[in-house]
Amino acid sequence: MHLILGLSIDEWAETLSAVAILVSGGSWLFKKIALDxxxxxxxxxSGQIGQQLRVHEKxxxxxxxxxxxxxxxxxxxxxxxTRLEDHAGIKGDNEHED
Structure with missing residues (x-):
C-alpha cells in the first residue's frame, strides 16, 4: 500500500471529497444568505432608478x-x-444718439 504524507490513496480521496463537500456547501450557503x-x-x-429617470425625462x-x-x-x-416704436416714432435702444 502506498502512503503519501502518512495517508493512503483511499484516505486522501475521502479527505478531498469531504473538503469538496464542505466548500460546495459553504458556497451554496453564502449564495443563499448573501448573494441572492x-x-x-x-x-x-435598478427599477426605482429607472422609474425616477422616466419621471425626470418627462x-x-x-x-x-x-x-x-x-x-x-x-x-x-x-x-x-418694435412695431409700436416705429408707429410712435420712438427710436430703439440700439439707436441712441450721444
Missing amino acids: PLRLDIQHL ELADLDDRLKTHDHELDSHSVRL
Missing part, C-alpha cells in the same frame, strides 16, 4: 415645451414693441 438578497436589492434599486420634456412657448411669446412681444 443582494441581487434582489440591486434589481429593486419633467424635462415639459420644461422644454414651456421654454419654447415662452420663447415664442418673447419673440411676439419683441415684434409688437
Whole structure:
C-alpha cells in the first residue's frame, strides 16, 4: 500500500471529497444568505432608478415645451414693441444718439 504524507490513496480521496463537500456547501450557503438578497436589492434599486429617470425625462420634456412657448411669446412681444416704436416714432435702444 502506498502512503503519501502518512495517508493512503483511499484516505486522501475521502479527505478531498469531504473538503469538496464542505466548500460546495459553504458556497451554496453564502449564495443563499448573501448573494441572492443582494441581487434582489440591486434589481429593486435598478427599477426605482429607472422609474425616477422616466419621471425626470418627462419633467424635462415639459420644461422644454414651456421654454419654447415662452420663447415664442418673447419673440411676439419683441415684434409688437418694435412695431409700436416705429408707429410712435420712438427710436430703439440700439439707436441712441450721444
